[in-house]
Amino acid sequence: MEGKVAPEGRRPSVWDHFSERVSLGSYVPVLRQDLTWARMKTRHGKPNVMLADRPRKYLRVGERDDFLVQRMDGTRRVSDLVVDHFEKFGTFGLKQVSDLVTTLRQAGFLTDPPRDIWGDLGARLNPAGQPKERRWTEGTAMRLKVPIRGLDGFFTRYHDSVGWVLFSPPFLLVSALVSVFGLVAFIAELLRGRDPFAPIAGSGLAGIVALVLAYYITIAIHESAHALTCKHFGRMVPKGGFLLYYLMPAFYVDVTDAWLEPWSRRIAIFWAGPYSGFCLAGFSAVVVWVLPQGLVATVFFKLAVAAYLTNLLNLMPLLLLDGYWILEQWLEIPQLRERALAFVSGPFWRLVWSRRRLSRRELFFAIFGILSGIYTFLAAFIALYFWRRRLAPIVAPLWLTPGLFSKVVSVVVVGAIAVPLGIRYARRLWRLRTAVTKAPEVARRAIFTIRMSDRMRLLGGLGFLKGLPPASFERLARAARVRHVIAGEVVVRQGERGAQFFIIAEGQAEVSILERGEERSIRKLKPGDFFGERALLEGGIRTATVRALAPMRLLVFDEKAFWSELAGPITWQRRVRESLSERELLKRVPLFADISSRQLDLLAVKLVVVPFRKRAVIVRRGEPGRDFFIVREGRVAALGQAGEKLREMGPGDFFGEIALLRDTPRTATVVGLVPGTLWRLGRQDFHELLGKYLALEDEFEGVAVARGHGMDGAA
């Protein structure tokens, strides 16, 4: 077996085998053969790779992930993939590989799905505690779907028998003409004074019922258009059905399979819904224009009004509807709305305050975010004004009409608007009430301090304090303060000067950096992780922003208090300073760009600093190698067989990386040019790092699965 971990010269024992087998490093990920790949280009020519377990799960795979996934053929372990990543991209990709393997396994993309025998056992022992499976509904209470599955066959037959005609050039030409002429005819009718909300045959109730019916016909055709276009491109429409969006009934179809199509076809699928609306409204308007005034003309006019209103709403790019999705696909900025709103709510004001000129992208985010925010509020007020203005004259006489039926209809009409709004504000009030009732508990927790044993345990996890005498540990533990942070609060902000160092005792946080005006999340922190250690050295400038994802309890160390507690053991103060400085040096090495703070901490402990002199031979060609070297300071040269200089290496450069995995002889001799030092990492230490700090179950707890977004062509 390759890569068994055992000290030099000793045959691997059963326990060596066992410790290797339980570590992530020896796990062999095998990708399922029945998955669907889609290799496309973005509008700007960049690779866009999708991997799908149709029709359930869709993953967007990055360029580096694509490289790794290709290698998950059952011949490579995770440690091999780390080395492959290293050879290809020049960085240690520990997190990249472990996140990818975890994501793929949790999503069921690997041949062996994740299992939890203890969870299964618990479920078998206590079946009553298991939540009942809901079969008829999906989603949340405010976005409740009643799905109809197995629609793909229906839409396939629909497309193959009739629907294909809709995509023939003659039909497309005729429909475009009808859309244009119909719009002109509709405007002409409005200018002639036709009232879109006019009663039918003198009945206000009939007018409302006709408008509501027209609305649902429009939505049904709208959704069918999404589905048929999706089928036209050979993709699946596995389900659709009824949707209660804030208790407002509508329809939806699942067109998530569109992710496997190029950007232009995705836009076509989103455009199909509004386009069907233009065709329907245009046709209706032409009929109205041709027919004399009467009942039929009034009904068709209502249909045109409903279709245009639906389109107006759907094409507005400031809400999460068709217009927004089209814009997002066109601009190729995933999660445009979320990112724009996040920019406006945070970094934008800081940039304005610092009077820095905004880049084009920042300016776009600012405008889009502000408009989206305003429109969200405006839409609610417009809706209220519209319904009040239009419904009041109809509902009031209805309510006053004798008889139960008219009163029931009035209640239903008002309830359809009032109930969703009422629920929304009731939820807000409920949240407020919960916050008020929990306030004493939060205050009590704020007073409660972290126990000494927990403080000692947290401090014991810090690599740069390794070997510190217990008395010093205890003094440090006592010197720490406890800080409670609510979810969403920023603990440290990039660019600000800080004099505090933090260890997470409870909760989760997200580390993000500001790049081109946009906050990019780089990693998540969990209990035991720490941040802000630069502050211990020189009250350093924060290099990233840390925001609480969940309520957190933090151990806080002030710079002065930290060093004063270490003041007694002078040698220890020096050693800790050296360890911290060493971490700072390591952080600057591009090779470790992908490594998290705690992994870097542990790596710093494992790395041995080796001095070398001028002309000293560091490794010799042909000799077996088991160590990997990074130049810390000074310069070295790699020499070929005849002693010719192959290349020169300086700080941050490395050699001997293959020795971490394979027993290959050294391919070159490396000698010192300018005296300096090297960092040395042994093969066993590398495997320990893989095994101890990237255990699969830990990663399973912390890594989010969804990388692809589901798409519903919901109206």
Add this chain to the structure above:
Amino acid sequence: MQCWICASPASASCRFCGRAVCRDDARIHPFVLEVYESGGSHYGLAVEDAIHCGVCKPKPEPVLMDFLDEVGPPRRPAGRKPGRK
């Protein structure tokens, strides 16, 4: 013995790793006492609330131990045959 977590007097030991824990820090975890086969199916005698320290992590998946095949059965001491006194 002291509790691994808070160093107060311990009152139990973890069923999985043997660490000592006090009442306050003890947690519970399902545990399989024994597995037997009957009629082609596996059955387990299980404890629903065995003591768990919360520090060790019982692996949620079985571990393949094919390397034990390479080791082979334990060898008998030389000069002794089974069944002879």
